[in-house]
Amino acid sequence: MLELTRNVHYAALIFFSIAFVLCAIGAPTEGSPFRIWGRRSANIGFILITGLLIHRWNAVGFLPVTGLFSTLHFLSIWMVGATLYFTWRYQAFRLLPATLALVILALLKASGGDMALKPLTPALDTPLFLLHVSTSFAAYGLFAVGALISFYRLLGLSASDYGHERRMLDECIYLGYVFFSWCMIAGSLWAYLAWGSYWTWRIKGLWSTILWFYYSGVLHIRNRGRWQGWPLDLLTIAGFALVLFTFLGLGLLFETSHPLN
């Protein structure tokens, strides 16, 4: 399993790297073979990492997302998945290079993590874990893609052939918020059953609540006239910085209930 994991991981990295180069060259040009083959290569990479996740899940009987390697893989699946959906729905090919750059960075960081499958500790052996983790990474992935779209908008670049950047941004923020709400609800119920309280004064929970309230605020103002344009874009980018700190910063630098080391 370890050998297979390593091989598939590096194969996916290669396909994403090829896709990045091809998309960087051909994404702006409609009908360009670079862009078509770039997306195909990204599709293969996506199928590889998703297939690896399903295979590892099947092998151990639980969603394997407990360490740095697995979590970054899972985050990459959501980021690439959301962007590929946007390329299909809104012809957002120009977004692919940015997403792929982020995914390549995530997978390179994941290469340093432990790829072995560890047995699930009893505390994590609950369906609430599955719901909590899958929805949190769905949200993180959407917030990341949202930040990339905002970055494009700030630079005056187009992410979609149809000019649907605002619509894509709205989908990322709205659906990301819904997923993150489910993550928080499942996490609180799980904490109540496992540790005796739905609310604990621990740094991970506190920062997750900050993230939740932050995006509650963004959600409330995203359609208000005076917040359109760069203010909303800056807020979305700052939101992703908050995601990075809550997910990676706390997990790697602090002693938390969600360690990544």
Next chain:
Amino acid sequence: MAVKKKNPFLKVWDLLISPASFVLVSCLWCLDLGIGSIIAYKRDPKFWVKMDSVPFTVWMDRIAPGELPYSAWVYILVGLTWVMVISLALCTVHWFFRRRATKRGPAELLVHLGFMLVFIGFVLGSGWGEKVQNIQITKGEIVDIESMGVKLKLDDVKRVLDEAGNALDTVSYVSLLDEKGELIVEGEAKLNHPLIDGPTVVYPNGGGEAIIGAHFSVQGMGARSVSKPTPLTLPNGNTISFRGGLEEGRRYKNWMGPGAYLVLSAPDGRDLAGAFIGSVGVFNTARLGNMQLTWIGPVVSVQAVFNVHRDPGVQFVLWGAIILMLGTAWAFFGFLRRTQ
């Protein structure tokens, strides 16, 4: 044409229900919590453990004042949270007047209601809840939890080990009794599966072998044993009782485990003397009153550790979570339908 002046009450109302007000308070809330939590962690990584060990209002009343100014952010957070919830409540009231005709409205209403119920539950739990932690019970023992008016009995306990012999979980069979000893509820308690009786919940918090007594020899009397809760009665009517044990590798003051603290008491219950004896050299023999004791070994039993929490607001929180889930699901499918 004269411009009609807006009623000042309406101006205040508009300000209170304005999303911008909510966003401003949210931002302040996030900043306060973010900065405060980092400072608190950097100063003492165990800060949170102390906060979690007692109900929030007890922490605010008794512990936080001693930690000022480093706990000031929590008081500010409480104030901002109240403002946020008032804003939420007023927005919900506003919905009934203005937005109930739209299809999106119910989803937003449910989400706001869910948040408010969670908050009400949190306030009830913080103000009137009770937390008793690290209750160590050996098999068959009954522990009185006076502050909650209940007793906890450990009927059986099994440890779940992995292939290497490391403890994964402790599965306990416990009974919760009322003050008179009548059974309230009984059942299994393990990780992710606590014993629940309404607002009272018994959570396992580990377990293992515990020293519950000692085997020792008394000069001129030979080998004797004592274990809790029954004291050893001596020929002169005095008693030796076991007051506490230290497992191997554990320390308390200058004492090192494995060992036991024994107390000599008069027939009327007065404590006359106490001594720690154990297997580590200097503690191998000890004087207890005018007797010379020599350590033979510990009396060991399996024990489990529990936290018992009583949270009168938990039903509000659970209903709030269900309503939040429904509201966000409504919002989710509504959003998908609108964007198709």
